[in-house]
Amino acid sequence: MTEHALVVRARRALTPEGERPVSVAVDDGRITEVLSGDDAPLTAGRELRLAEDEVLLPGLVDSHVHVNEPGRTEWEGFASATRAAALGGVTTLVDMPLNSVPPTTTLDGLRAKRAAAEGKLAVDVGFWGGAVPENSGPDTTETLAELWDEGVFGFKSFLSPSGVDEFGHLSPEQLHTAATAIQAFGGRLIVHAEDPGVLAAAPPAAGREYADFLASRPDAAEHAAISLVIDTARRTGVRAHILHLSSASALPLIAQARAEGVPLTVESCPHYLTLAAEEVPAGDTSYKCCPPIRGAANRDLLWRALRDGLIDCVVSDHSPSTPDLKDLDTGDFGTAWGGVSGLQVGLSAMWTEARGRGVGLAEVVRWMSAEPARVSGVRGKGSIAPGLDADLAVFAPEEAVRVRAGALAHRNPLSAYDGAELRGRVRRTLLRGREVGPDSVEGRMITRT
Template sequence: MDLVFRARRAVTPAGEQACDVGVTDGRIVAVEPPAAALTADRVIELGGDEVLLPGLVDTHVHVNDPGRSEWEGFESATRAAAAGGVTTIVDMPLNSLPPTVDRAALEVKRETAAGRVHVDVGFWGGAIPGNGRELAPLHEAGVFGFKCFLLHSGVDEFPPLGEEELEADLRRLRALGATMIVHAEDAGTIDHAPRPHGTHYRDFLRSRPRGAENLAIARVIELARRTGARVHILHLSSSDALPMIASARRDGVALTVETCPHYLSFTAEEIADGATQFKCCPPIRESENRELLWRGLAEGVIDCVVSDHSPCTPELKRFDAGDFGAAWGGIAGLQVGLPAVWTQARQRGFGLADVVRWMARRPAELTGMRRKGRIAVGADADFCVFAPDEAFVVDAAKLRHRNPVSAYHGRPLAGVVRGTWLRGREVTGERPRGGLLVRGSV
């Protein structure tokens, strides 16, 4: 074998255990008890305070490249991912120029990323008005599914689908065997809510009520039921929707759901006036809502936790005015997602095996990545060496994404990533060795 990891603690599909993990040609070829004493050209023995995790899979990342690379870029985003133990990301189709809504735009995206990524990168396609005929070619080209909005996306070049268009596209995707991933907030509800303005977070929260999410999710469920298509709800913020999600699944609707570290970490009550680094859509809600999201994870109603890394330049956050209405909505959390979730999870009695399920195994399964997200024979040798009991305070200036803006700045977190390995090679951030993924290739 090329490489063996000797770990007193490793999280495998069988749970947390001591084991030796053997690697040949970038794949895991053995997972054995320590008594097997596997040998290799190189042996890495983890410290007693370290745990071997599978590399995380983050299926909700806005790289914004090309076109808005001053917000982020493939090199900076994938360095941040690796620093946070993430070995696979799937890039969203919007905020780049052009958006990934046809095959030509996908090729531009791939050409931009080629040779510049430090972790493996896949791509989502986009579903917008008028591009229904582009969905099959994008699917054939290997995107992992299609994203749509039900309200203004924040950028004019990626408009929302109306209900008839959404149903038509769902029927197309049902025929292809593809998944629609949905930003589910109802435009009409938000149009009739108070307008976001000023420095008070409570005013912004009123502008994006839970009812907007609840109504949109109910409509998506009914369209998924009617068409038989697979649908995934993005960045669930409203815990009110959990009972209807659970009910739909009992009825056999092909529905999955994600939430994000910021919804599990922060609460509306703690967000100070003018702290626009916390603005995201849908918004961070109250503490009671946060606890119900954690219950949704515990009960399996929420499938996975992904970052929704949506960075921008500091100017777009409008720190000069602290105006929640004018600021760009998005949280840059790609690098700190693992310690953020672990900090909260351990306080609620969850273990690292739970975190791995939410942040590695389930995202891989939901995108059809059979070789990602687990420490098992045949899987890619993607690893995160994690020290769960070491604490640190987040310093935005030291994070690896492009702009030093983070809602986590100054926050103490538990868990430090000490090393990240992609297909058997340590990721140092110096030489890009990541690959561009095609659906079905992993």
């Protein structure tokens, strides 16, 4: 009988065939066998047997993380972000191209990212490129092709100001130019969809009342921008992806586009699916993000769309900053940095909300593992199946968790989930069959190819 490097035995495991008892054999960092039963006849140099209250999950894939290194490493960084990811069961993340300096909009920017990440990764990390005015003009799109050839997973663009000067937003004409170029080489265009005209016409955000901030980012801004993205995808054929959908008002547009065969995918985030505008305390700017957390009725519609498959996946949009930029002393939603830090707690938050809605753990994990891997083009991840990387998480779904922002591995002690009582704790995370510890730096930089 072949002796494997590792066998993981679990009475409950989430596999493509459903939840079942399994024995998982691992060799050279990959899953080589998945046999039914936690007592299947396999031998190994190492064996890990899960406790009765634990479930074996595929490692999560978070395709929307702002690591911010280099340039704004005091906001986050590869070491802290990947440690937080591992503690939350995330074994692969894809880093967004902005908030770092330089942004990932040129080959030099991509190389700077890779150099900054070297030797710091607790989990695997890939990179998005960026589509900005400088590389989305009629004579400048060759930079997009160069980044694609270097293995970025696609191209992020903004339709409204991004919040940082070095990453400009695209006009409708520039969006069309970029989409045409990206479609020509088979790439993917991912879009922060808020319309700048609608935002400019809305009342400005100011003060401590969350309702005033919410009024400054109305549903109509997402609706108009998503309509533009759909029209651009329809006319160019580019694979388009809507980032961090917060407004349910756009769901009929998305459904119609899908019915027409427009190549469109959609993500949402745990904070839109677990938090509600009515519950945001006055002056608590840890809840500020763009687009904003909306009302409870809107949240219910997002859950329906998620269960119906209209929303493909759930990812964190982890967008941290230093405490001073959150203006916690004044609680002014108009001036505070917009971004929620949720990388480490996303699975627990989603599972807590899901179990209250009668949604199974298998669905939650699919939305946070297999689906983001599929949508972003990350290969070899997202499932417990032979031939894939042995990226696994050991999850205790009934364990109570009280979130303390200061105890999270994120660089700065800020979280909209601070003080929350959640269910479900990740007890171990394995990357290619090896447990990720506090000092692990065995993560790899991955590419689309």
